Amino acid sequence: MLERNQVALEFAAIPENVGVSRLLVATLAGQAGFTIAEIDEVKLAVSEAVTNAVVHGYNVVGADPREPGEFSAAGDLRQPAEKQVRVEVGVEAGLLTVAVIDQGRGMEDVAWAMQPAVSSDPERMGLGFAFMQSHMDSLAVDSAPGQGTRVTMTKRAGGRIAQAAAN
Amino acid sequence: MEYERFGLTLMLRPSGELDLVAADQLRQVADDLLARGRIQHLYVNLERVEFLDSSFLGALLGRYRKVAAAGGRMGLIRVPASMRPFLEAAGLFRVLAEYESELQALTAS
Numbered sequence: 001m002l003e004r005n006q007v008a009l010e011f012a013a014i015p016e017n018v019g020v021s022r023l024l025v026a027t028l029a030g031q032a033g034f035t036i037a038e039i040d041e042v043k044l045a046v047s048e049a050v051t052n053a054v055v056h057g058y059n060v061v062g063a064d065p066r067e068p069g070e071f072s073a074a075g076d077l078r079q080p081a082e083k084q085v086r087v088e089v090g091v092e093a094g095l096l097t098v099a100v101i102d103q104g105r106g107m108e109d110v111a112w113a114m115q116p117a118v119s120s121d122p123e124r125m126g127l128g129f130a131f132m133q134s135h136m137d138s139l140a141v142d143s144a145p146g147q148g149t150r151v152t153m154t155k156r157a158g159g160r161i162a163q164a165a166a167n
Numbered sequence: 168m169e170y171e172r173f174g175l176t177l178m179l180r181p182s183g184e185l186d187l188v189a190a191d192q193l194r195q196v197a198d199d200l201l202a203r204g205r206i207q208h209l210y211v212n213l214e215r216v217e218f219l220d221s222s223f224l225g226a227l228l229g230r231y232r233k234v235a236a237a238g239g240r241m242g243l244i245r246v247p248a249s250m251r252p253f254l255e256a257a258g259l260f261r262v263l264a265e266y267e268s269e270l271q272a273l274t275a276s
Contacts, residue, residue, distance in 0.1 A: 015187040022184070022218070040218070040249065047220040051187050055222075123194075125225040127257060134256075 002031040006090040013054045013083040013102065021050045021087045025098055032091035034157045041135035042096065042155055046087070048128035049100040049151045053085045055124070057104025057149055094157040103148040110141050168192040172200075173273055175207040175239075182215035189219075190226035197230050207239040210272045214245040224257050231262055240264070244272050 009024055011017040022043045029039045088099040107113050114129040133139050136153040143149040168189065169180040177200055181189055193211075200206040209230055213219075234241045242264035246254065254260065266272040 015191065018186050019184055019188070022186075037249075043218060044220055044253070047186055047218075047222075051220065051222050054187065123225050123229045125221045125228065125257065127221045127224070131221060 001033040002091065004092050005031060006088075008086065008088045010084050010086045013058050013085045013104075015051075015054060017085070018047055018050045018054060021085075021100075022047050024087065025089050025096075028089045028091055029096055029155075029157075032094060032096060032157055034096065034155075038155070038157060042098070045132045045135045045153055045155075046098055046100070048131050049098075049153070050085060050087065052128050052151070053100055053102035053104065053149065057085070057102035057106075058083045096155045096157070098153045100151045101148065106145045106147045106149055107141075107143040108145050110143050114141065168196055170196055172206065175205075176273060177206040177209050178269060178273075179209070179211045180215065181211065181213070182217075184217055185219040185223040187220075187222040190222040193223070193226045193230065198233070201230075201233055201237065207234070207237060209234050209239065209241045210244055210266070210269070211242075212244040212269060213247060213250070216247060216250070219250065219253075221257070224254070224259060227259065228262070235262075240275075242266055242272050242275075244269055 005028055007024060007028060009021065011020060025046045026039050026043050029042050034042065084103070086099075086101040088097075088101070090097045114133075115126075116130040117126045129139070129141070132151070132153060136155045138152075138154045140152045141149065142152075169182070171178045171180070177197060179193065179196070181193070183189075197206075197209055201209075211227065231241050243254075243259070244266045245268070246265060264272075264275070266275065
C-alpha cells in the first residue's frame, strides 16, 4: 500500500477525457488501499465533477445560470484545444484529495447549482453535485462568473468503518 | 454502441463505462430511429456495463420521455447488483421496467 502519492493531469475539455480522469483517480485510490466499492464511489464523484467542467465550464450558455443554455445534447461538445481541465489527485495516509479545476465560465450562484435536480439542461439530471456529496466525505466548490470553478473532494479509505469504530 | 432491432423494438447492448460519450451515442442511435418511426420500444441490456454516471442516466430518462410520449415501452435488462442502489437513488425504477432477460423484455406487453 502506498502511503503517499501525488499526480496532476491537464487535458483538453472533451467528453473522451472524462474516462481518462476516472482511470487516474481509480489508480491512485487503489494504490492507497481503497476497496473496490470505495473506488467505484470515487470514480462516480470524479466523473460528475469532470463532466461538469466539460459541459458547463466551457459551453457557451446564457450568463445567468438559471437561463436554459444553448447547450444541447446533440450539440458539439468539442472545445478548442486550449480549453483545459486540470485534475489534481493526492493521497496521504489513506486520505484521498481530488481537485477538478477549469477556467470556464464559472457560476454566480453555487448554492443554487448544487441543489439536487437543478440543471441548466433538461437532458441532464442535475444530480452531479448530489452524487459527489453522497459518495465522498467532503465537497467544496469555489466558483465565480468568468473565474472558472474549482471542486475539491476528499475521501478516507475505510472511512465508514473507522468512523463507526470511533463512535 | 451495439444494438439490434426486433421489429419496432430496439435492443441496446452497451458495454464498459457509460458516461458523457456513451450518452451521446445512445441519443444518436435511439433518436434517429425514433424520429423516423423505425422503432417504438427501447430496451437497454446493462449486463456488460461496469460503470455509469448521471450523464448516461440523464440520456436514459430523456429517451424514456420520447418513447413514452410516442406510446412505446422502455425498460432495463440485467441490471448489475452493484449499480442497483445508485439507479434507485436516481429514481430510475419509478419509470423504467426491469427484466431478467432480453427474451422476457421482448415478450412483455
